[in-house]
Amino acid sequence: MSISLVTDRTASDEDARMASPLAIRGMTVSYGQTPAVFSVDVTVRAGSMTAIVGPNGAGKSTLLKAALQVIKPLAGTVSVFGKPLAQMRDRIAYVPQRASVDWDFPTRVIDVVTMGMYRQLGLLGRVRSHHRAAAMASLTRVGMADFATRQIGQLSGGQQQRVFLARALAQEAEIYVLDEPFAGVDAATEKAIIAVLKELRDAGRTVLAVHHDLATVPEYFDDVVLLNTQVVAAGPVEEVFTDANLHATYGGRLTTARIDPESVAG
Amino acid sequence: MLADALLLQLGYNATLVTIGACLLGIAAGVAGTFLFLRKRALVSDAISHATLPGVGLAFILMVGMGGDGRSLLGLLVGAGISAAIGLLCVHWLTTRTRLGEDAAIGAVLSVFFGFGIVILTIIQTMNAGRQAGLEGFLLGSTAGMLRGDAILLAVSAALVLVLVLILRRPLELAAFDPGYAQATGWSMGRIDLAMMGIVLVVTVVGLKVVGLILIVALLIVPAVTARFWTERAGHVVIIAGAVGGVSGYVGAAMSAIAPALPTGPIVVLVGFAMFLVSLLLSPGRGVLASVLMHWRYQRRVHMRQGLLALAQGQPIFETLTHRLLRRAGLILPDGVPTSEGQAAAAKALLDETRWSIVRADQSFAAAATRYDGLTAIETVLTPDQLNEVDARIKAPEVVA
Structure with missing residues (x-):
């Protein structure tokens, strides 16, 4: 009896993984001898908005980067709808942290968005008018159409974040993976971004974001992964986002996390 | 006199040198732009200094095999191999140890250069070595440039331009946002390898013209100069190619009318003059x-x-x-x-x-x-x- 129960359970886990737009299994990443992320399993539910939440240094961004093979994990596999990531790259759009690039780079807003179509364009494909129209449409969705020909160095932090989101939208992907999309952005940008993400979710796409503001988790997200090097708890927000779990994730640091000035302002 | 030189009226050799330097300048300006945008300009300095032991060892090997050791192609192949080894050392030190790229570049540059000088000194004591003229690789020497050398420069420049044209998108993406490039499935390893390969070709064929000490200037100065005049990466590439080409052409022409003036340093100084003008007068970013x-x-x-x-x-x-x-x-x-x-x-x-x-x-x-x-x-x-x-x-x- 107990044996069949276990088998049932692993079988249904396996089904969930096969159907998942992003299933991470046994992921360990380490810088030197200390693991930043240790043996993490995450199965993102299709059509959900999932937050990865945890204290500073919990390995949130590291997990995302390793999942997309931006950095090389020590161990772990990633599957996209049951297939290896390498075959499914074009289904995933990644929005890196805004601070990860040099905004004095000689390029314009519209050029950055066009970069989202480089895979589709290939090495030599010409940028045609429908590509330009698609790039403009992405900018319009994030409210940045008026900025198309500005040099990116002239943008505010929130505008930079919107441009990054527009680039991801131009990819026409099924899964949107965002690293701290609300870090250091103004309230209007936060609203604009969350509206776009909810539109994507309502259109059946999947959103996975590293998030730092506990106060807005229940309002913005369906599922949550509480991470502190390992997964403390994962599942629907109403089941998992409890004081006990948060305490286990943040330890004594919870109070400071709760009065994060960003969350008060938002 | 200068007008004659600029109009290629100073004879066969001067014309070859001027056209060769111009082509090298274009290729170096274009290739250097992506190094500059990727903030890895100094890697080219490690590459160029790492060519020296290869030049010396290739000479010794060719003499040992019974030749006179002065085949330019043979010397350049040696230079390319040792530069590639130097580049691998920088890469290995940066990724596998805790050394930063700056320290790795400094270490590789000085060790390879020192080793190269030792080999050149040994060659001086060899019978065949006295007239080898290998010192010309340090600061460039265009006096004995042959038709074949100019053709080699032309072919290499064309190769570099074609490669950059094909790879412009991944190169631009890797320079602006490497994490995003990797996440969308471009292999950063391969893009960087291609970029370094392009720079390696320019460095090796440029050795004879400007020398290994100054080739880095020809890679970096045009890109830095171009950046003053535009806010678009594609335009930086084109302007840098033009700046490099003009420096090569004008520099070689100037050194042709005063043969005591070495070509390489003059080419670099012409490029520097264009940089200075841009630094002062650029409407957007100038002083x-x-x-x-x-x-x-x-x-x-x-x-x-x-x-x-x-x-x-x-x-x-x-x-x-x-x-x-x-x-x-x-x-x-x-x-x-x-x-x-x-x-x-x-x-x-x-x-x-x-x-x-x-x-x-x-x-x-x-x-x-x-x-x-x-x-x-x-x-x-x-x-x-x-x-x-x-x-x-x-x-x-x-x-x-």
Whole structure:
């Protein structure tokens, strides 16, 4: 009896993984001898908005980067709808942290968005008018159409974040993976971004974001992964986002996390 | 004399050198742009210094095999192999140890160069080595340039341009946002390998013309110069190629009319002159433009603050403000506004009020970013939008 129960359970886990737009299994990443992320399993539910939440240094961004093979994990596999990531790259759009690039780079807003179509364009494909129209449409969705020909160095932090989101939208992907999309952005940008993400979710796409503001988790997200090097708890927000779990994730640091000035302002 | 040189009227050899240097300049400018944008310009210095042991060892090997050791192709193959080893060392030190790229470059550059000098010294003691002329690889020597050398430069330059044309998208993406490039499935390892391969080709074929010490200047200076004139990566590449080509052409022509002048250093100095002009005169990023902009901006700020003070009946304390307003005929020497002054002050206050409404309203987000405390709002908003704003000033919202 107990044996069949276990088998049932692993079988249904396996089904969930096969159907998942992003299933991470046994992921360990380490810088030197200390693991930043240790043996993490995450199965993102299709059509959900999932937050990865945890204290500073919990390995949130590291997990995302390793999942997309931006950095090389020590161990772990990633599957996209049951297939290896390498075959499914074009289904995933990644929005890196805004601070990860040099905004004095000689390029314009519209050029950055066009970069989202480089895979589709290939090495030599010409940028045609429908590509330009698609790039403009992405900018319009994030409210940045008026900025198309500005040099990116002239943008505010929130505008930079919107441009990054527009680039991801131009990819026409099924899964949107965002690293701290609300870090250091103004309230209007936060609203604009969350509206776009909810539109994507309502259109059946999947959103996975590293998030730092506990106060807005229940309002913005369906599922949550509480991470502190390992997964403390994962599942629907109403089941998992409890004081006990948060305490286990943040330890004594919870109070400071709760009065994060960003969350008060938002 | 210089005109003759520039019109390629100074004989066969001078013409070969001038065209060769021009092609090398174009290739180096284009290849160097991506190094510069990727912030890895100094790697080229490690590559160029790491060519020296290869040149020496290739010479010894060729002599050992019975040749005279002076086959340029053989020497360049040796240079390429040892430069590639140097590059691998930098890569290995950076990724597998805790050394930063700067330290890795310094270590590889000096060790390879030192080793190369030792080998050259040994070659000097060999019978065949006395007339080898390998010192020419240090600072370049174009005197004995042959037709074959010029063809090698032309073919390499063409190869570099074709490769950059094909790889421009991944190269640009890798320079701007390597994490995103990797996540969308471009292999950063392969892109960097291709970039370094292109730079390696330029460095090796450039050895004979400008020498290994100065080739780095030909890779970096055109890109840095081009950056002053444009805000688009594609245009930086084209302008850098042009700057490199002009430096090569003009530099070689100048050294042709005064044969005592070495070609490589003159080419680099011509490039530097173009850099200096750009640094000073570029309209967007140049030194003069920013000094002038600051000077004008400061005066406009003082004017504006003075007018706002007048509008609100406050006294003006700063002498610069006072002087500017007086010179514009807006106040009398005792600080009392003239009638023009009163009008201008009222206009400034209205502008500020309109701006504060625009900035508080998200539907004007794009216009609001143009706010700098100085720009007249009429230049930003359409008359319709302006009416909308004014309606809100005159009819304040009724609370409850």
